[in-house]
Amino acid sequence: MILDRDFYTQNDVVSIAKQLLGKVLYTRIDSAICSGIITETEAYAGITDKASHAYNDRRTPRTEIMYREGGDAYIYLIYGKYSLFNVVTNKTGVPHAILIRSIVPFEGLEIMQQRKGVKPLSIKDGIGPGRLSRLLGIDYRMTGVVLNNSQEGNAIWISDNSINFPEDKIQITKRIGIDYAKEDSERLYRFLIDSTLIDKH
DNA sequence: CGGCCGATCCACT
DNA sequence: GTGGATCGGCCGA
Numbered sequence: 408m409i410l411d412r413d414f415y416t417q418n419d420v421v422s423i424a425k426q427l428l429g430k431v432l433y434t435r436i437d438s439a440i441c442s443g444i445i446t447e448t449e450a451y452a453g454i455t456d457k458a459s460h461a462y463n464d465r466r467t468p469r470t471e472i473m474y475r476e477g478g479d480a481y482i483y484l485i486y487g488k489y490s491l492f493n494v495v496t497n498k499t500g501v502p503h504a505i506l507i508r509s510i511v512p513f514e515g516l517e518i519m520q521q522r523k524g525v526k527p528l529s530i531k532d533g534i535g536p537g538r539l540s541r542l543l544g545i546d547y548r549m550t551g552v553v554l555n556n557s558q559e560g561n562a563i564w565i566s567d568n569s570i571n572f573p574e575d576k577i578q579i580t581k582r583i584g585i586d587y588a589k590e591d592s593e594r595l596y597r598f599l600i601d602s603t604l605i606d607k608h
Numbered sequence: 609c610g611g612c613c614g615a616t617c618c619a620c621t
Numbered sequence: 622g623t624g625g626a627t628c629g630g631c632c633g634a
Contacts, residue, residue: 449615458615460630469630487627489616506615526618537616547629584615 409555410565415477420496420503424450425598427494428577429570429605432510435562436544439518443510443539444570444607447599449582451493453502458588461502472551473502480563482540482550489537490547494554494565508536508583510543511602519543571606 410430417423425448433442451459453473460470460483472481477496481504485491493504512519512528519525519542526538534542545563556564580597582588 451615460615465631467631483615484629485614486616487614487629491615493615508615535616582615587614 408567410567411555412476412478415494415496415554416498417477418497418501420452420505421450421596423494423496424448424505424596425577427505427507427565428598428600429572431513431566431568431570432492432507432539432543433556433562433564433566434543434545435556437561439515439544441515441519441543442513443534443543444513444602444605445507445510445565446602446605447507447509447597449506449508449598450596451504451506452594452596453497453504456588456594457591458582458585458594459502459504461504464502469550470502473504474500475551477503478554480550480552480554482545482547484547485537490540490545491536492540492543492545492563506536507539508597509534509599510539511605511607512542513607570608572600572604576600576604 427448430445431442453461454464461473476499479495481493481495493506497503554564556562578599579595582597585592
């Protein structure tokens with residue numbers, strides 16, 4: 408079941424970040440469908456959160472996407488190399504977003520392996536936010552797309568496939584790589600579940 | 609314009 | 622553990 412606007416427009420971005428664990432992120436790029444089970448997320452709480460691109464109500468051509476109604480993709484380029492994938496949440500005008508930090512590759516493994524710039528998938532090393540976009544074929548130029556699969560051509564969406572894991576094993580920590588956010592870097596906005604605890608059916 | 613910097617990753621010591 | 626890659630976004634002049 409595909410997550411719809413009602414899911415993304417909930418008003419607690421931190422709660423949504425937790426709910427996204429175990430959901431399945433899909434892409435259809437050049438007709439090829441790939442997916443990964445979400446195992447790590449981070450909430451970014453808009454204008455009051457120093458770690459957010461929209462901190463202090465900073466509206467720019469890039470961050471304008473975050474001000475849209477929840478359910479669109481906010482994707483941006485970092486370090487000149489990596490496209491980081493976020494989902495926009497909350498109602499129009501509230502620039503909340505959630506970074507998807509890690510997945511377990513699920514469907515379309517062969518296609519993922521063939522993508523340009525993708526290193527071979529190995530069991531041991533993790534898949535971070537930059538690598539997961541490479542694997543799924545997500546590019547920062549797709550920012551602003553609606554998260555559904557009804558459109559023609561390329562698409563991104565997230566589905567609830569009833570994948571189970573022990574809720575009490577969710578780890579909650581500070582966010583990664585945002586020391587510049589000072590006191591807001593202390594917020595416990597990161598959620599992750601060990602990939603070995605996921606029941607893929 | 610010019611200059612700084614980043615919600616990362618990987619090669620190398 | 623450390624530093625370099627690499628380039629768009631943002632800000633200040």
